[in-house]
Amino acid sequence: QKEVEQNSGPLSVPEGAIASLNCTYSDRGSQSFFWYRQYSGKSPELIMFIYSNGDKEDGRFTAQLNKASQYVSLLIRDSQPSDSATYLCAVNPPMGSARQLTFGSGTQLTVLP
Amino acid sequence: DGGITQSPKYLFRKEGQNVTLSCEQNLNHDAMYWYRQDPGQGLRLIYYSQIVNDFQKGDIAEGYSVSREKKESFPLTVTSAQKNPTAFYLCASRDSQSTDTQYFGPGTRLTVL
Numbered sequence: 756q757k758e759v760e761q762n763s764g765p766l767s768v769p770e771g772a773i774a775s776l777n778c779t780y781s782d783r784g785s786q787s788f789f790w791y792r793q794y795s796g797k798s799p800e801l802i803m804f805i806y807s808n809g810d811k812e813d814g815r816f817t818a819q820l821n822k823a824s825q826y827v828s829l830l831i832r833d834s835q836p837s838d839s840a841t842y843l844c845a846v847n848p849p850m851g852s853a854r855q856l857t858f859g860s861g862t863q864l865t866v867l868p
Numbered sequence: 869d870g871g872i873t874q875s876p877k878y879l880f881r882k883e884g885q886n887v888t889l890s891c892e893q894n895l896n897h898d899a900m901y902w903y904r905q906d907p908g909q910g911l912r913l914i915y916y917s918q919i920v921n922d923f924q925k926g927d928i929a930e931g932y933s934v935s936r937e938k939k940e941s942f943p944l945t946v947t948s949a950q951k952n953p954t955a956f957y958l959c960a961s962r963d964s965q966s967t968d969t970q971y972f973g974p975g976t977r978l979t980v981l
Contacts, residue, residue: 787968798958798972799911843910847968855901855926856962856970860910 758782759846761859769867774831776862778844781825788820788827789845792838793861799843803829834866871895872973874959879978881946881953889944889976891959899962900942901970904928904955911958917942946978954980 758781768774776790787806791799805811805818805827817830827846831838844859872893881887893900899918903911913926917936931950936942946953959973 789969791972798975801969801971804967804969845970855913855916858911 758857759844759859761842761844761862763860764863765865766862767865767867768834770834770836772834772866774834774838774864774866776829776831776842776844776864778827778829778846778859779825780827780844780846780857782846782848783822783825784849785822785825785846786849787847788818789847789856790816790818790827790829791843791845793841793843795840802842831864834864836866836868839865872959872961872971874957874973874976876976877974879976881978881980883980884948886945886947887978889946889957889959889978891942891944891973892940893942893959893961893973894940895961895963895971896939897961897963897971898939899964900936901960901962902926902932902934902942902944903958903960905958906955914944914957952980953978 760779789804790802792802793799803818805820808820811818815832819828841861841863843861845856875890901916902914905911912928914932915934917923920939923934923936933945957976960970962970
């Protein structure tokens with residue numbers, strides 16, 4: 756079982772719709788969770804991080820964390836064609852662990868004009 | 869400007885050559901990382917360093933070497949022992965003092981001729 760799993764997509768949504776990206780993780784003691792956006796040929800850029808259960812909103816983006824279900828999601832409201840990219844979920848291990856940040860393989864999102 | 873720089877942006881290697889990829893950061897971060905990304909794939913950890921003069925192997929260290937003589941610099945050498953080095957190489961550093969977020973450089977695209 757992969758440590759961090761994402762649906763690879765591609766996920767297509769029409770412009771103006773809500774895009775929902777999902778991520779599950781296997782280590783129940785994981786402490787912090789990150790969403791990165793990666794445009795084709797570019798390096799990943801941080802969108803949001805979340806540490807506590809519940810929702811965290813930043814503009815059109817909302818991260819949702821449910822530690823009991825080991826599930827983190829990213830919602831993009833009013834999706835724009837410029838949101839078309841690959842979205843990477845990343846998970847920090849428990850404090851004191853020798854393991855480093857673990858990335859999912861990414862979900863490719865296409866927003867159709 | 870604070871950030872992470874990588875050079876060169878594109879690099880071509882002949883069979884049997886060693887090449888060194890540069891990574892510099894002026895963010896005063898202690899931890900630095902090297903990842904490899906193949907087309908359509910996620911990030912795989914090559915090496916990481918938590919502090920100057922110390923580094924550890926990641927998941928795919930074979931055929932690679934690093935040094936960490938200065939806090940700001942973490943160069944990666946791709947040796948001739950790495951049989952399939954064509955990939956996108958990403959350097960990152962981590963803000964362990966506040967958000968524990970990793971930030972990425974722009975990347976180096978290495979091609980074997």
